Amino acid sequence: MSYEQLLTDTALSDERFIVMTAENRALIRNLPPLLGQRFIDTGITEQTMIGAATGLALRGRIPVVHALTSFLTMRAFEFIRTDIGIPALPVKLSGFIPGFLSDANGPTHQAIEDIALMRGIPNMEVLAPADEDDLLQMLPLVWHSESPAYVRINNRKGDYKHGPFVPGKAEVIGEGSDITLLTYGLLFEQCMTAAKILSAEGLSTGVINMRSLKPADEQAIVTAAGNSRLLVTVEDHLLTGGLYSIVAETLLKHRTTADVVPFALRERWFRPALLPDVLQHEGFTGKQIAEQLLGYRVSCAANSVASNAFEE
Amino acid sequence: MNLSFKQLEDIALRVRAHVINMTAGGGCFIGASLSITDVLVYLYTSFLDIRPDTVTDTDRDYFFLSKGHDVPALYGVLAELDFIGRERLQHHLSTDDNIYWHPNATIPGIEFHSGSLGHLPSVAIGVAMDIKILGKENKVICILGDGELNEGTCWEAMLVAGAYRLDNLLFIIDRNQFQANAATEELIPLEPLGDKFQAFGAAVKRVDGHDFSAVASALDTWPFEKGKPGVLIADTIRGKGLPSIEQRADRWFCSFKEQEIAELLQELKGTRISTITSETLVVR
Numbered sequence: 090m091s092y093e094q095l096l097t098d099t100a101l102s103d104e105r106f107i108v109m110t111a112e113n114r115a116l117i118r119n120l121p122p123l124l125g126q127r128f129i130d131t132g133i134t135e136q137t138m139i140g141a142a143t144g145l146a147l148r149g150r151i152p153v154v155h156a157l158t159s160f161l162t163m164r165a166f167e168f169i170r171t172d173i174g175i176p177a178l179p180v181k182l183s184g185f186i187p188g189f190l191s192d193a194n195g196p197t198h199q200a201i202e203d204i205a206l207m208r209g210i211p212n213m214e215v216l217a218p219a220d221e222d223d224l225l226q227m228l229p230l231v232w233h234s235e236s237p238a239y240v241r242i243n244n245r246k247g248d249y250k251h252g253p254f255v256p257g258k259a260e261v262i263g264e265g266s267d268i269t270l271l272t273y274g275l276l277f278e279q280c281m282t283a284a285k286i287l288s289a290e291g292l293s294t295g296v297i298n299m300r301s302l303k304p305a306d307e308q309a310i311v312t313a314a315g316n317s318r319l320l321v322t323v324e325d326h327l328l329t330g331g332l333y334s335i336v337a338e339t340l341l342k343h344r345t346t347a348d349v350v351p352f353a354l355r356e357r358w359f360r361p362a363l364l365p366d367v368l369q370h371e372g373f374t375g376k377q378i379a380e381q382l383l384g385y386r387v388s389c390a391a392n393s394v395a396s397n398a399f400e401e
Numbered sequence: 402m403n404l405s406f407k408q409l410e411d412i413a414l415r416v417r418a419h420v421i422n423m424t425a426g427g428g429c430f431i432g433a434s435l436s437i438t439d440v441l442v443y444l445y446t447s448f449l450d451i452r453p454d455t456v457t458d459t460d461r462d463y464f465f466l467s468k469g470h471d472v473p474a475l476y477g478v479l480a481e482l483d484f485i486g487r488e489r490l491q492h493h494l495s496t497d498d499n500i501y502w503h504p505n506a507t508i509p510g511i512e513f514h515s516g517s518l519g520h521l522p523s524v525a526i527g528v529a530m531d532i533k534i535l536g537k538e539n540k541v542i543c544i545l546g547d548g549e550l551n552e553g554t555c556w557e558a559m560l561v562a563g564a565y566r567l568d569n570l571l572f573i574i575d576r577n578q579f580q581a582n583a584a585t586e587e588l589i590p591l592e593p594l595g596d597k598f599q600a601f602g603a604a605v606k607r608v609d610g611h612d613f614s615a616v617a618s619a620l621d622t623w624p625f626e627k628g629k630p631g632v633l634i635a636d637t638i639r640g641k642g643l644p645s646i647e648q649r650a651d652r653w654f655c656s657f658k659e660q661e662i663a664e665l666l667q668e669l670k671g672t673r674i675s676t677i678t679s680e681t682l683v684v685r
Contacts, residue, residue, distance in 0.1 A: 126534045132564070137523040137557045144527020147513065148459075152527075171517050172524060176506065 090225055092116050092244050096153060099232060100124055106232075107145050110155040111138045113185055116244065117155060135160045139168035139180070146178035153232065158184030158200035158241065159191070162207060170210050173237045177212040180237050187217075187241040188274060188325030189359065189367050192397050196358035200241075205330020207239040208303040214238040214256075215303035219277030220247030223300065227254040243275050245395065251298070259306035261313075265295030268382065269313040271332060272323040273299040276352075278394075279368065280323050282375025286387055290379075299332060310339045314347035321350045323378060328353040352378060365394040402446045406613040412481050413442045414669065417642045419477035419490055421657075421665045427494045428656025429502060430470040432646065433546060436577035436637035438474045439611045444542065444573075445478050448620050453484045456509050462539050463528050465512055467521035468546035468575065469503040470654075475511070476500060484510035519552025521545075522572065526562050529570040540623070544573045548580025551589050556601065562630040563602025571623065571631040572603070575610065577639040581653055598632040610635025643668050645675050655679065 093116055100106040101123065108120050109129045121128045131138040135156050142152035154161070161184050162169070173180045184203060191198040208215045214236050218224035221244045231238045234256070252260055268287055270280040280296050287294040295317065297309055314320060322333045333351040340346055352373060360370050368374045372381065374394065380386055404412075420434045445451075449462045466475055473493075480487045485508060492498035499505040503516035515521050525543040532539045545555060562570055576594065578584055585591050595605045604626035608615040616635070625631040638647055643665055646652035657665065657679050664675030 129530065129565075131561050134557045134561060136554050137526070137561050140520055140523020140554070140558070141527035141530060141561070143513075144524040144529070145531050146527075147524070148528055148531040150531060167517060168520065168523075172520055175514060 091221070092224060092228075092242070093119060095225055095228055096120070097123055099229070100127060103151075105149060105151045107142075107150045107152045108155075109138055109142055109152050111135045111160070113156050115185060116183070116242070135165035136168045139165045140172055142180045143168075143172040143178060146173070146180050151179050151181065151232065153181045153183060155183045155185065157198060158187040158203050159198050162200060162203040162239070166206055174210040174213060178237060179235055181232055182207075182237070182239040183242050184239060185242050187243070189364060189371075189373070190243065190275060190397055192364050192367065193361045195361045199358050201325065201327050201354055201358065202330065203239070203241060204302055204324075204326050204332070205334070208330070210237075212236050213303065214301070215241075216300065217241040217273035217302055218243050218300065219251065219274060219298050220245050220249065222247060222249070223251045223254075223277075223298070226251055227300065230254055230256055241274060245275060245397070247278055249277075249281065254300060257301050257304040257306060259309040260298040260300055261295070261309055262298060263295040265293045265317050267292040267294060267317065268319045268321060269295045269297060269317040270321045270323055270378075271297045271299060271310070271313065271336065273302060273332060274325060276323045276325055276373060279373060279375040279378060283378040283382070286376060286379035286389060287382065289389070290383055290387065302332065302335060305335050305339065307339045307343070310336055311343050311345065314340060314345055318348065319350065319382075320347050321352065321378075321382065323352040323373070325373070326353055328355050350382065352381075364397040368394055404446050409439075409442055409446060409613050412446065412478075413439050415481055416442060416474060416477035417669055418666055419480060420473045421643075421662055421669065423473045423476070423490065423493045424655050424657040425659065425662055426656075428654060429473045429493070430653065431473070431655045432579065432639040432649075432653050433468065433471040433575065433577065434474040435641045435643065436610070436639045437471045437544065437575045438477070438641065439613065440544070440573060440575065440616060440635050440637070441474050441478045443613055443616045443620075445482055447617065448623075449540070449542065451510075453482070453509065456484065460537065460539060463512055463525065463541045465515070465521040465525045465541075465543040466504055467515050467543050468518065468549050469515035471546070471575070472502070472504045475504065476508075479508070479510040518546070518549040519554035522555050522558035523561070525570060526558055526565070526567060529562070529567045530565060532569055533565070533567065539569065541570045542573060543570070544575060546580070547574055547576045547578065547585050547591060547594075550574070550591055551580070559598065559601040559603060559630070566628040567630045568624045568626065568628055571633060574632065574634045575637055576634050577637040578648070579639045579650055579653070583650055594634055595632075598634075602629060603632040604629040605632045605634065607634040607636065610637035611641055643675075645677060
């Protein structure tokens, strides 16, 4: 099963679904002949696509819209906020190449504030899958919910078999009395590597795959803060408004605190390059994360990172 | 409704009186409301297939007021045609209701909210697309201000409407020659406007937006052209009906005192020219 197959099956079995794109067809190349008029490409017009999706939703349709995330969430932000957000219409936003997944495209294409922007819109659900398996677990529920939703698309293959997606719930993978790594998206893979290294160095380490950033699993965060000596947030997003902020807001809301080390981008864009080189340069490989936390180098081989198979 | 032009004029006069009354206690965008009044009266009485009992029917015509700030005229029309009670207009700007400076979709007859310019052309496109997919005949009408045409998304939407051959979609331009603070042709010139829309793939007509007979002649030929979205440029006068504020850039948003409103209502009937002194509020 792939994103495209799941969307095809969903749309063919339910007439309400309309597949839209602002001329980004990387994930939906085979859909036009299958869906006929229910496939709508508005050209390079993210704002008009969102407006048209709004009109279709007013008629009872469920539009699933596609664009590169930076242009979807930023160029069309006001349309998303004003046209989809105010009436809370069930338009489903599929944002492609978020965060580090924009590889060598450069800062124009780096969506590293998308979580902050989308979770600021009332009623908007925000999802960030760790890999293709995680993505496919959540999409049927996301697409059939009555809320608008933003999915930070990540369809990279992973070797972890995820549990079923429960709306608003994180996936807790191991409890660590020393360290809990909280993460989302493609950095899940690196956190699993980091956890393995940290455990081998004698630290009890757990990983939490947040999956849903809005609603966020507050209980999972508070429990981890109570059980671990250190929380570490790992995200390919600006420090402002992402998971680090969510953790801070959650702890304050529950009148507790914790030692938290954030791995995020601080007031800058990242160096454009192919994905494995980006991770290495920015210090986000599992090995680098582990070493940073340990305060010393470890001798294990660096984990290999598959290149991003994105085409545009 | 089969109404004579005289009857339409009477309704329009009452709608303008509602607009003038809404300038009390906080004010409203009077200039643009008065320029679009006649077009709105014609649409709701003689063109749109929508009535108070069909506002949620799937087969209704869809009407979108994209420029938004002229909504007092629409409230007036909705009240005169019994979509809402006339007494509800007294709630203008009250926190007990949703009648404020821009449209709110909870009010019967208001299809969608607006206020941010250049949004509803694309929303109207989405509705028109769905109607096409289903092979239905509903009309979709969207009114834009001429100043609103500064927004690039209006033109982006025109391209897409043309590409998708949405001949069930009509954009009406309230061509009152003014944007918020200035004459359009002095700030960002729009003419030749009809040529621009034509070049974007629309079938275009242009009429005097205060002449019911001219508006009727143009809309009697709907749809304008098979396979093309329609554009009707309605040449109008900002502040139409009140000579003391007509075509004045400084009478865009007004809050009037009771005495001034009384004078303006007399001026509307043609019995005097008022001597308004209240300053225009600067809201942008």
